[in-house]
Amino acid sequence: MDLDCILSARRVMDQIHEIIEELRQKDYKSFDTFYNLTKNQVFYAIINIVKDKDLAHDIMQDTYIKFLEKIDQYKSGANPYAYISMIGRNLAINTYNRQKRLIKSDELLESIPADKEVENDEDIFKILNLLNDDEKEVVTLHVINDLKFKEIAKIMEKPLGTVLWIYNKAIKKLKDKVGDVL
Known part of the structure; x- marks a missing residue:
C-alpha cells in the first residue's frame, strides 16, 4: 500500500x-x-x-x-x-441455528400422524392434551395460528429461547406419544 x-x-x-x-x-x-x-x-x-x-x-x-x-x-x-x-x-x-431447529421441528410436526390421519377436532384435542399448558399454547400458536416464535414470546411474555425450548420439548413429547393416542 x-x-x-x-x-x-x-x-x-x-x-x-x-x-x-x-x-x-x-x-x-x-x-x-x-x-x-x-x-x-x-x-x-x-x-x-x-x-x-x-x-x-x-x-x-x-x-x-x-x-x-x-x-x-x-x-x-x-x-x-x-x-x-x-x-x-x-x-x-x-x-x-434457530432456523435449522425450526425447520426440523416443523418437518417433524407435519409427519406426526404418519400411520393414521387426524380425522377431526377430537383427535387434535387428544394430541394437544398430551402437553402441559405452556407446550399446548406454544404449539397451538405456532402450528395452528401460524405465528412466529418472536410473536409468541411477546404474547406469552417469555424469552424467545424459552419459547423455542418449550416448542422443541413439546414436539419430542408428541413424537414419542402420538401413536398411543390415535
Whole structure:
C-alpha cells in the first residue's frame, strides 16, 4: 500500500472513533456516516453465514441496534470493524441455528400422524392434551395460528429461547406419544 492509502485509511478510522464517542454521548447525528463506513464489513460477515440477502439485511439492522445498546462495552481504540462484525456474526449464527431447529421441528410436526390421519377436532384435542399448558399454547400458536416464535414470546411474555425450548420439548413429547393416542 502506498502512503496515501495508509493515511486515508487512518483518517477513516479516526473518523469512526470520533463518531463512536458521539454515539456514546447519545449524539446520533453522524450515525448514517458510521453506518456507511462499516456496512460492507458487517454485511459480508453476516451473508457468509445465512446465505440469504434479505435475512442478512434484517440481521444488519439488529446488529446496529445491538451495537448502540452495548456501545459502552466498546473499548476505545479497539478495531470498530471487528467489534461490529462480531456482533453481526453472532446474531447471524444464532439466527441460522434457530432456523435449522425450526425447520426440523416443523418437518417433524407435519409427519406426526404418519400411520393414521387426524380425522377431526377430537383427535387434535387428544394430541394437544398430551402437553402441559405452556407446550399446548406454544404449539397451538405456532402450528395452528401460524405465528412466529418472536410473536409468541411477546404474547406469552417469555424469552424467545424459552419459547423455542418449550416448542422443541413439546414436539419430542408428541413424537414419542402420538401413536398411543390415535
